[in-house]
Amino acid sequence: MGDLRLVAQQVVAGFLAGQHRDARPGEGADFSQYRAYEPGDDPRRVDWRVYARSDRFYVREAEVERDVVVRFLLDASASMDHADGGLSKLAYGGLLIACLAHLAERQGDRIAFHAVTDAPTAVDLPAAGVRRGLPRLVGVLETLTAAGTWPRWETLWPRLAARRGRELTVVVSDLHDREGGIDTTLAALRARGHEVLLLHLMGRDELDFTYQGDLLFEDLESGETVRANAAELRSAYLARLARHLETWRERLLELGVDAHRITLDTPPARTLRSFLLRRRRLPRP
Amino acid sequence: MSFLSPLWLAALAALLLPLLLHLISRGRGKRVRVGSIALLAATARRRAHRLQPSQLLLLLVRCLLLSALALTLAAPLGPRLVAADEGAVTVLVSPALLAARGAGETEGATFGALEARLATGHPVRLLVSGLPPWEEGEPLPADGGVDLWSLLAEADRALAPGTHLAIFAADRLADLRGERPTLRHPFTWHAVALPVAPTSLAPVAARGVEVAIYTAPERADAAAHVRAALAAIGEVAELAVTVRQEAAGEGAVGEPDADLILWLADAPVPAQLMDAVAAGGVLVRDAAAPYTDCDATVHPPAGGRLVLRRCAPAAGEDAAVLWRDSNGAPFLTAMPAGDGMVYALHSRFDPAWSDFVLQPLFPRWLLAHLEELAGDRQHGQEEGWEEAAADPRPAPGQGAPRQAGDDAMTPSFGVQGPRRDLTSLLWLLVGALLAVERWLATAEAAA
Numbered sequence: 094m095g096d097l098r099l100v101a102q103q104v105v106a107g108f109l110a111g112q113h114r115d116a117r118p119g120e121g122a123d124f125s126q127y128r129a130y131e132p133g134d135d136p137r138r139v140d141w142r143v144y145a146r147s148d149r150f151y152v153r154e155a156e157v158e159r160d161v162v163v164r165f166l167l168d169a170s171a172s173m174d175h176a177d178g179g180l181s182k183l184a185y186g187g188l189l190i191a192c193l194a195h196l197a198e199r200q201g202d203r204i205a206f207h208a209v210t211d212a213p214t215a216v217d218l219p220a221a222g223v224r225r226g227l228p229r230l231v232g233v234l235e236t237l238t239a240a241g242t243w244p245r246w247e248t249l250w251p252r253l254a255a256r257r258g259r260e261l262t263v264v265v266s267d268l269h270d271r272e273g274g275i276d277t278t279l280a281a282l283r284a285r286g287h288e289v290l291l292l293h294l295m296g297r298d299e300l301d302f303t304y305q306g307d308l309l310f311e312d313l314e315s316g317e318t319v320r321a322n323a324a325e326l327r328s329a330y331l332a333r334l335a336r337h338l339e340t341w342r343e344r345l346l347e348l349g350v351d352a353h354r355i356t357l358d359t360p361p362a363r364t365l366r367s368f369l370l371r372r373r374r375l376p377r378p
Numbered sequence: 379m380s381f382l383s384p385l386w387l388a389a390l391a392a393l394l395l396p397l398l399l400h401l402i403s404r405g406r407g408k409r410v411r412v413g414s415i416a417l418l419a420a421t422a423r424r425r426a427h428r429l430q431p432s433q434l435l436l437l438l439v440r441c442l443l444l445s446a447l448a449l450t451l452a453a454p455l456g457p458r459l460v461a462a463d464e465g466a467v468t469v470l471v472s473p474a475l476l477a478a479r480g481a482g483e484t485e486g487a488t489f490g491a492l493e494a495r496l497a498t499g500h501p502v503r504l505l506v507s508g509l510p511p512w513e514e515g516e517p518l519p520a521d522g523g524v525d526l527w528s529l530l531a532e533a534d535r536a537l538a539p540g541t542h543l544a545i546f547a548a549d550r551l552a553d554l555r556g557e558r559p560t561l562r563h564p565f566t567w568h569a570v571a572l573p574v575a576p577t578s579l580a581p582v583a584a585r586g587v588e589v590a591i592y593t594a595p596e597r598a599d600a601a602a603h604v605r606a607a608l609a610a611i612g613e614v615a616e617l618a619v620t621v622r623q624e625a626a627g628e629g630a631v632g633e634p635d636a637d638l639i640l641w642l643a644d645a646p647v648p649a650q651l652m653d654a655v656a657a658g659g660v661l662v663r664d665a666a667a668p669y670t671d672c673d674a675t676v677h678p679p680a681g682g683r684l685v686l687r688r689c690a691p692a693a694g695e696d697a698a699v700l701w702r703d704s705n706g707a708p709f710l711t712a713m714p715a716g717d718g719m720v721y722a723l724h725s726r727f728d729p730a731w732s733d734f735v736l737q738p739l740f741p742r743w744l745l746a747h748l749e750e751l752a753g754d755r756q757h758g759q760e761e762g763w764e765e766a767a768a769d770p771r772p773a774p775g776q777g778a779p780r781q782a783g784d785d786a787m788t789p790s791f792g793v794q795g796p797r798r799d800l801t802s803l804l805w806l807l808v809g810a811l812l813a814v815e816r817w818l819a820t821a822e823a824a825a
Contacts, residue, residue: 318415
């Protein structure tokens with residue numbers, strides 16, 4: 094990975110350069126979104142250029158709420174040690190978070206970070222300005238290791254202490270959680286009115302089951318093993334995976350979580366670009 | 379079922395190979411660390427201990443293939459061909475049996491079979507010199523004993539190939555004078571013990587020879603075989619054979635005087651015995667240690683075939699080689715010693731070394747030397763006659779000739795026909811199984 098901050102800067106710079114080429118006149122490259130005018134909003138915050146084009150009233154979120162906290166929850170359980178193509182989910186997720194934190198820095202947002210696990214390797218960085226927060230975040234990400242499992246909400250919530258202002262919570266996880274803790278966390282965050290963005294990381298091998306031969310599969314979190322022939326298992330596994338992903342899709346839709354599936358074989362820059370471009374088109378919940 | 383090469387049956391142990399490979403392959407497998415096996419475990423559990431039917435069939439076919447190959451190489455001989463259709467049949471019958479039949483002594487299964495054969499009108503030949511044809515009512519030659527085996531060998535040569543021989547013979551050891559033949563014709567053997575007529579006389583054995591066997595403890599089995607041969611000679615031949623056995627040591631021996639001395643030991647022959655040999659005796663010694671395992675045969679000049687399993691290096695002496703083995707090494711040598719002769723057997727009188735002692739050639743060979751020695755002693759002795767006792771019978775299974783294709787060591791009990799050769803059928807089976815195995819393996823790989 095090298096210097097994580099340098100890599101993140103390179104990825105973001107590439108994304109921004111592309112954005113500048115793609116950007117339509119009058120739009121910025123900030124992290125904020127437009128939202129529909131609501132009764133009670135100050136008419137001076139209406140973006141008249143958007144009105145001129147659309148005959149609809151929108152206000153810029155960034156102009157209204159300058160103290161947005163972007164809180165990153167990185168799944169640091171043992172399952173995130175799954176690697177595909179030499180890059181583990183933890184490393185990939187850390188890179189994404191570093192990139193997003195870099196973007197937040199440009200926008201003047203505050204960032205908070207939590208390496209979520211019930212193991213002693215858990216880390217909690219409270220919200221801070223990027224001048225102090227970003228270097229500290231990068232330092233944590235570079236030394237973070239995957240261990241343990243996703244904690245119960247009751248033990249996690251105190252770490253995610255109540256904050257002022259609105260928050261955007263970015264959860265980076267592989268959704269491997271037998272106890273249902275991730276589901277509970279997402280539901281609890283949404284119940285408190287936070288916008289939740291989920292980056293679901295998967296390896297290409299586990300998505301397409303590209304394994305071959307007689308293999309001994311070892312669960313990274315529980316240590317359990319199962320011996321099987323990949324060819325015999327493939328069709329049944331893919332069927333079960335499809336049902337599993339569909340179940341999650343429906344659940345996330347129900348919770349109102351903005352979910353994006355990312356495979357580890359996708360270059361981080363492309364991931365960032367497609368994710369952020371898609372975010373710009375999505376209405377705010 | 380018997381086998382010509384039973385050692386190949388050990389190859390059946392190779393059946394363990396595919397099983398071991400299957401068990402090993404189940405135990406191996408690259409370890410892959412994944413985020414969760416939850417989606418894998420449920421599916422894999424249903425399949426973990428289940429051998430796919432195609433794999434089970436392939437394993438079974440491979441085991442059958444190895445089994446068939448091992449059996450084929452072992453060259454099994456199936457059951458004897460039952461002569462449902464014997465084709466041409468010639469009845470060979472001993473005049474003594476026909477005479478007993480003529481005298482009304484017709485009880486017993488053998489006479490019943492003889493009557494059945496005669497009733498079918500098959501050509502009948504007498505078991506006498508020349509094998510003359512015989513028909514009901516014709517006079518019979520006098521029963522002066524026959525050289526049965528030689529007559530059967532003559533019939534095997536003279537009669538048309540494929541002719542089934544129905545042999546009816548008197549079960550008398552005295553008739554077994556020739557070499558036990560191996561008949562190419564399928565045959566049915568019937569033997570009846572007939573007592574010698576009370577008025578028949580046999581010359582009394584006025585001649586006698588003395589045989590001394592000096593044996594080392596480890597040669598006890600060899601000595602037993604030599605004694606058995608000498609005992610048979612004493613029963614059959616017109617010769618009184620006196621046998622004594624002593625321990626072979628390196629010291630002086632008591633009573634060295636004997637006509638035939640057998641030295642069955644590694645120790646050198648004592649000077650006393652050599653003196654007895656030089657005075658006109660015959661010494662036969664066997665091979666001293668060490669030995670090597672060899673796979674050879676010996677074809678004595680008188681005919682027959684010996685199987686040699688252990689060989690001993692020939693001693694460096696100027697002995698005349700009488701018999702050589704198929705590797706060209708001496709098997710029996712002779713060297714004069716004074717007025718006597720020393721024979722050296724480059725093997726031992728032990729079936730573990732060779733089948734010499736189990737062949738009829740062995741007692742005949744001994745008898746030849748004993749008769750020669752007895753002839754020297756006979757001078758001045760009177761001969762007499764006495765009423766012969768009932769003729770001794772041959773050992774069970776030793777009276778009948780051998781069928782071509784039988785193991786040389788297998789006694790014949792007069793069963794019918796040669797054994798079915800199963801090798802060709804088994805090679806076909808091996809080929810078919812191989813084709814099936816390749817087809818299944820290719821299909822499995824493609825799957």
